[in-house]
Amino acid sequence: MTNKIKNELDAIFSAKSIAFIGASNDKGKWGYRTLLRYLRGGSLARAYPVNQKGETVQGLKAYPSILDIPDEVDLAVVTIPGPLVAGVMEDCVKKGVKGAVVISAGFAETGEEGRTMQDNLLRIVQGGNIRMIGPNCMGIWSAPARLNLCFDSIPNGGNISFISQSGTFGGYLAEMAAVKGYGLSRFVSAGNQADLNAADYLEYLAEDPETKAIIFYLEGLDDGRRFFDTAREVVKHKPITVYKAGRTNAGERAAKSHTGSLSGADTIFDAMCRQSGIIRAYESIHPFDISEALSMAPIPAGKRVAIVAGGGGYCVTTADACASLGLDLPLIDPETQKKLKAQLLPHAPWPVNPIDTAADWRPMTIPSIAKQLASLDYVDGIIANAPFAAVDRLRSADSIRAIVSATEELISIPEKLGKPLVVSMMRGLRGGNIVTNMFRSAGIPAYETPEECARAMYGLMQYGSVRRRAHLP
Amino acid sequence: MSLLDTPLPLCYFSVISVQMEVKLEILESAVRRGQKALSEFDSKQLLAKYGIPVTRETLATSKEDAISAAAKLGFPVALKGCSAEATHKTEMNLVRLNLTSADEVGKAYSEITERSPIALDGILVQEMIKGDRELVIGLIRDPQFGPCVMLGLGGIFTEVIKDVTFRVAPLEVRDALEMMQELKGAAMLGAFRGKEAVDKDVLCRALIAMGNIGMEQDEVAEIDVNPLIIAAGKPVAVDALVILKQ
Numbered sequence: 001m002t003n004k005i006k007n008e009l010d011a012i013f014s015a016k017s018i019a020f021i022g023a024s025n026d027k028g029k030w031g032y033r034t035l036l037r038y039l040r041g042g043s044l045a046r047a048y049p050v051n052q053k054g055e056t057v058q059g060l061k062a063y064p065s066i067l068d069i070p071d072e073v074d075l076a077v078v079t080i081p082g083p084l085v086a087g088v089m090e091d092c093v094k095k096g097v098k099g100a101v102v103i104s105a106g107f108a109e110t111g112e113e114g115r116t117m118q119d120n121l122l123r124i125v126q127g128g129n130i131r132m133i134g135p136n137c138m139g140i141w142s143a144p145a146r147l148n149l150c151f152d153s154i155p156n157g158g159n160i161s162f163i164s165q166s167g168t169f170g171g172y173l174a175e176m177a178a179v180k181g182y183g184l185s186r187f188v189s190a191g192n193q194a195d196l197n198a199a200d201y202l203e204y205l206a207e208d209p210e211t212k213a214i215i216f217y218l219e220g221l222d223d224g225r226r227f228f229d230t231a232r233e234v235v236k237h238k239p240i241t242v243y244k245a246g247r248t249n250a251g252e253r254a255a256k257s258h259t260g261s262l263s264g265a266d267t268i269f270d271a272m273c274r275q276s277g278i279i280r281a282y283e284s285i286h287p288f289d290i291s292e293a294l295s296m297a298p299i300p301a302g303k304r305v306a307i308v309a310g311g312g313g314y315c316v317t318t319a320d321a322c323a324s325l326g327l328d329l330p331l332i333d334p335e336t337q338k339k340l341k342a343q344l345l346p347h348a349p350w351p352v353n354p355i356d357t358a359a360d361w362r363p364m365t366i367p368s369i370a371k372q373l374a375s376l377d378y379v380d381g382i383i384a385n386a387p388f389a390a391v392d393r394l395r396s397a398d399s400i401r402a403i404v405s406a407t408e409e410l411i412s413i414p415e416k417l418g419k420p421l422v423v424s425m426m427r428g429l430r431g432g433n434i435v436t437n438m439f440r441s442a443g444i445p446a447y448e449t450p451e452e453c454a455r456a457m458y459g460l461m462q463y464g465s466v467r468r469r470a471h472l473p
Numbered sequence: 474m475s476l477l478d479t480p481l482p483l484c485y486f487s488v489i490s491v492q493m494e495v496k497l498e499i500l501e502s503a504v505r506r507g508q509k510a511l512s513e514f515d516s517k518q519l520l521a522k523y524g525i526p527v528t529r530e531t532l533a534t535s536k537e538d539a540i541s542a543a544a545k546l547g548f549p550v551a552l553k554g555c556s557a558e559a560t561h562k563t564e565m566n567l568v569r570l571n572l573t574s575a576d577e578v579g580k581a582y583s584e585i586t587e588r589s590p591i592a593l594d595g596i597l598v599q600e601m602i603k604g605d606r607e608l609v610i611g612l613i614r615d616p617q618f619g620p621c622v623m624l625g626l627g628g629i630f631t632e633v634i635k636d637v638t639f640r641v642a643p644l645e646v647r648d649a650l651e652m653m654q655e656l657k658g659a660a661m662l663g664a665f666r667g668k669e670a671v672d673k674d675v676l677c678r679a680l681i682a683m684g685n686i687g688m689e690q691d692e693v694a695e696i697d698v699n700p701l702i703i704a705a706g707k708p709v710a711v712d713a714l715v716i717l718k719q
Contacts, residue, residue, distance in 0.1 A: 220617065221617050224615070224617030224618040224619075225617075225618055225619050225641075228618055228641055257611060257613070257695040257696065257697045257714065257716055258609065258611065258631060258632060258697050258699060259609075259611025259612060259613050259623045259695055259696065259697050260611075260613050260695050261632065262611075262623065262625070262631070262632065262635060262637050263613050263615070263621065263623065263639060265615070265616075265617070267637075267639060268615045268617070268618060268621055268639055268641075269617075271621065271638065271639035271640055271641065272618055272641050274651070274655075275640050275641055275648055275651075469647070
């Protein structure tokens with residue numbers, strides 16, 4: 001990628017000075033909510049509301065025009081009605097603004113007239129060297145700068161970046177991910193993509209040090225070929241997970257051949273994902289489950305999973321979920337079986353894989369077995385229960401200490417053995433406690449359900465195979 | 474995932490590329506005449522220029538030519554009425570298979586020419602391929618991703634079985650090999666009931682070539698090669714249809 005796109009998007013994500021065109025005290029307006037979200041985000045950039053009427057907006061001095069601001073402006077955030085946008089964009093060009101986030105709607109999404117307005121706006125930004133997000137978008141979020149133009153509650157910082165073609169639903173997905181405790185680095189509601197498009201964002205995120213895993217919510221691609229070519233290169237060093245909405249009707253293709261009639265648009269999209277090494281998810285929240293693990297865990301060398309958990313139900317559910325995603329559960333060799341059996345309580349089932357510790361009250365049992373499993377050369381990744389997730393219910397210092405030590409033992413596995421560990425909390429993940437905090441700061445992906453754990457491991461193993469493939473001559 | 478993890482033999486990584494920058498006369502004249510498709514003969518000429526193995530065949534315009542062509546090819550032969558408009562040859566009663574003598578060829582020639590519902594360029598005299606498996610390969614243009622290549626289990630059941638896989642062109646060797654591994658019936662490409670395994674090198678080159686046609690020949694809209702018959706392990710295009718852009 002070129003330094004050009006890096007500089008252009010850095011000017012937006014790390015803007016030092018921002019004009020809010022259409023900022024308002026009227027609670028019913030976008031201009032109110034957008035500025036409020038910005039202020040709540042805690043960004044250190046200088047903010048200048050632009051509003052023709054007010055002297056102050058939400059406590060900040062307002063200016064009648066961007067040209068009146070006595071400072072350079074890096075980024076313009078635009079929330080005025082669509083037909084007025086082109087006019088203020090010409091002012092932005094005069095002001096030397098580098099980037100624009102156009103939240104205003106009423107452009108190509110509305111029909112021919114809107115399309116003409118959008119083309120006109122595009123000519124202005126392109127002629128004035130402004131890079132534009134939108135129009136008709138819901139804003140952006142950038143964790144490093146705490147720049148928030150879109151969320152009512154601030155997500156955890158992290159290394160997942162998410163580009164969405166849907167505004168409202170994309171924002172909703174990002175908030176759901178935040179509630180699940182996943183860490184977001186950048187979020188872009190891409191809107192109509194008149195100027196910056198999916199392939200541009202992909203090029204930027206590929207080189208962005210704050211991004212370790214990339215998610216796209218796609219509806220369609222204007223320049224599918226460029227996205228494909230870019231993705232093919234990017235996956236060599238960063239994982240991309242895509243949820244594709246809308247399956248266009250295969251009948252739209254005026255097929256005269258048998259080949260044509262066998263090639264639905266979704267068939268081709270699926271082929272493109274396999275070919276480029278994009279991981280495709282089939283439910284909208286799944287990319288986040290997968291990318292949480294991809295943003296922090298080591299990448300496994302194969303697809304063989306070992307499971308250790310307390311309880312038959314948990315074991316069989318996790319094993320089923322792994323198997324249905326095509327992961328292998330190797331049988332533990334007889335010698336190791338005997339060794340593990342001696343460490344389990346007498347009533348525990350014979351340890352083959354999954355290993356059921358069966359209501360073992362000793363906190364160190366699971367971490368110790370997990371570590372032994374991870375050191376087997378025919379195991380590529382481990383799924384384990386957290387020692388005792390409801391640690392905050394404990395009353396004795398000794399019991400809490402024992403849980404903390406067991407957690408320490410567990411979280412040492414990826415670093416010591418170079419294999420990913422995915423933990424299941426089942427309870428106690430939301431809200432957070434000492435155990436969840438330890439997992440988070442050690443970079444151990446933790447989930448509530450067996451299915452999420454299996455999906456995370458699938459993502460890691462799938463990406464591992466994409467990377468190995470890329471290293472072939 | 475297993476498919477990506479299967480190591481590929483190094484011999485497959487030699488650079489295979491057909492550069493066909495020049496405009497092909499077959500395509501140019503077909504476009505000039507406003508044809509919607511190429512005839513089977515011309516379709517195969519195009520495929521052959523890209524290195525895709527096709528049946529040995531001659532376009533005969535007289536009964537005598539047809540008989541001498543058949544003798545050269547060796548019996549049995551097939552005769553097919555040839556025209557850009559003959560997109561459904563069997564339904565139009567333009568095909569005679571397994572002709573074993575000069576007499577049979579002469580009789581078939583007369584029948585096809587006399588009863589044809591359309592004007593013919595001539596009669597295609599074609600070697601009969603005795604194969605053991607039928608594949609299909611094809612090309613389409615996707616509105617988002619451009620030319621895409623298909624591989625599937627072929628023959629008359631293709632659209633019922635729907636065991637097909639696609640790749641965006643241009644294809645790398647690895648893409649072509651992954652297509653073969655990705656079919657549900659991938660085992661059909663291996664050694665099978667005493668039959669030889671499909672020559673993956675030749676099939677691989679054919680798939681890459683299909684993609685290159687899509688990349689280099691703008692006039693080509695879609696291609697069907699069905700069936701691509703496997704005879705003694707070697708794929709051969711037995712019927713082909715090139716559809717032109719309108």
